[in-house]
Amino acid sequence: MxxxxxxxxxxxxxxxxxxxxxxxxxxxxxxxxxxxxxxxxxxxxxxxxxxxxxxxxxxxxxNSTRTPSEVADHLLRMNIVAHHEEIVTSALAAAYDIQARSPGAAVFAIGEHGLKTALREAGLRLIGEQSEEGKSRELAIADFVVQGLDRALSYSRLAEATRQLLAGAGFVQTNPDRLLPVGDGFLPGAGSLGAMLEAASGQSPRVIGKxxxxxxxxxxxxxxxxxxxxxxxxxxxxxxxxxxxxxxxxxxxxxxxxxxxxxxxxxxxxxxxxxxxxxxxxxxxxxxxxxxx
Incomplete structure (x- = not known):
């Protein structure tokens, strides 16, 4: 070096x-x-x-896609000892921030398991999720749209998030990273997905992550x-x-x-x-x- x-x-x-x-x-x-x-x-x-x-x-x-326990397990597999209570993800910080400002708020989440778990465990109410029968639950007006990385994102979910933002929901983004490094290349990151919502709604997000x-x-x-x-x-x-x-x-x-x-x-x-x-x-x-x- x-x-x-x-x-x-x-x-x-x-x-x-x-x-x-x-x-x-x-x-x-x-x-x-x-x-x-x-x-x-x-x-x-x-x-x-x-x-x-x-x-x-x-x-x-x-990273908002994994739970603290999953992050700790990943570290432990590399012999880096970490406990789940020592993990601070942008998903956890987003849930904490919303709950502190609006306890029990209704949120429409664009994100993966880590984000949705953090929101639920903070006492926030997720709307627009699939029921156990596989049917979409009835959509109410969300207090916040919370957006992180979602590698299975569909146009219909983007459309619903835009509808919620235009109806007055607050816009919270877990992190602003435009690119996600993978292997020897890059994929669109949470910031790139958020840029689409910002362009469609005209609303700038409250950014949580570094x-x-x-x-x-x-x-x-x-x-x-x-x-x-x-x-x-x-x-x-x-x-x-x-x-x-x-x-x-x-x-x-x-x-x-x-x-x-x-x-x-x-x-x-x-x-x-x-x-x-x-x-x-x-x-x-x-x-x-x-x-x-």
Whole structure:
């Protein structure tokens, strides 16, 4: 891996010592702890190290399709120990946000199992779902249309969501990611689906996932700490680092995913972010923590 000598550990420490001693680590997932189904070298050791130092690990993801238990199981298959209560998905944060603002609200959901489970478990009322007999339940007017990634989305569901938005429902989007990385390519992400609804309805969504502060506030509440005591560790300047900037958290960029030693400066400038530390990978993050704790 190319050298990042211009951003040495000494410079990392100098920047991070402006903040209090960390109490929590907010990890991004894909590109940070793993790539697809392969763990990043040192990821499991970093998470284990955090636990030995009594640092609260939270796993913060814009993915709304899986439940926290499913995310934790995926991590465990890569020997990264995570508990379901430590998983913060955009679906959970969306459900929390709506329930806090409008308890028991009626929602029309475009999304997969993870989103619908989170909405139901938060006490929200889903409308327009299939009954046990396979027939669509009678549609009422929704208080909110909640939209995430839905890889089985039909035109009729898009049409109904548009009808609800035009009738006055609020528009909540789990995350703004326009592209979903898969293998060696990309698929349309939740942000692309939302762009269709925005164009049809003329209504801009309330965005929950990174870089929004909504998911970050939810994570910080779960961690029980302040923003300045929660390090955000991620590979993406546009989501992870921008979320840290927006929330006032220290940010640690790892060069294990979107960013490389050759492009990280350019991407950070484009995203209008400045990481507090730049590390080649989890091992260097552990060295930083050793010097901070």
């Amino acid at each position: 190319a050298s990042i000598a211009s951003h040495t550990q000494e410079m990392n420490l100098m920047a991070l010592k402006k903040f209090p001693t960390p109490c929590a680590l907010l990890f991004d997932l894909d590109g940070t702890l793993y790539r697809g189904d392969e763990p990043v070298s040192g990821a499991s050791e970093l998470v284990a190290y955090a636990r030995t130092k009594s640092l609260t690990p939270l796993f913060v993801t814009n 870089p929004s502060t909504i998911i970050m506030d939810f994570a910080l509440e779960l961690a029980g700490t302040t923003a300045e005591q929660a390090w955000v560790i991620g590979d993406n300047p546009y989501t992870d680092l921008a979320a840290a900037r927006n929330s006032g958290c220290p940010s640690v960029l790892v060069l294990t995913g979107l960013c490389t030693p050759d492009n990280w400066r350019e991407l950070c400038v484009d995203a209008n972010v400045k990481p507090d530390a730049v590390c080649e990978g989890p091992e260097q993050v552990m060295q930083l923590l050793d010097n901070m704790l």
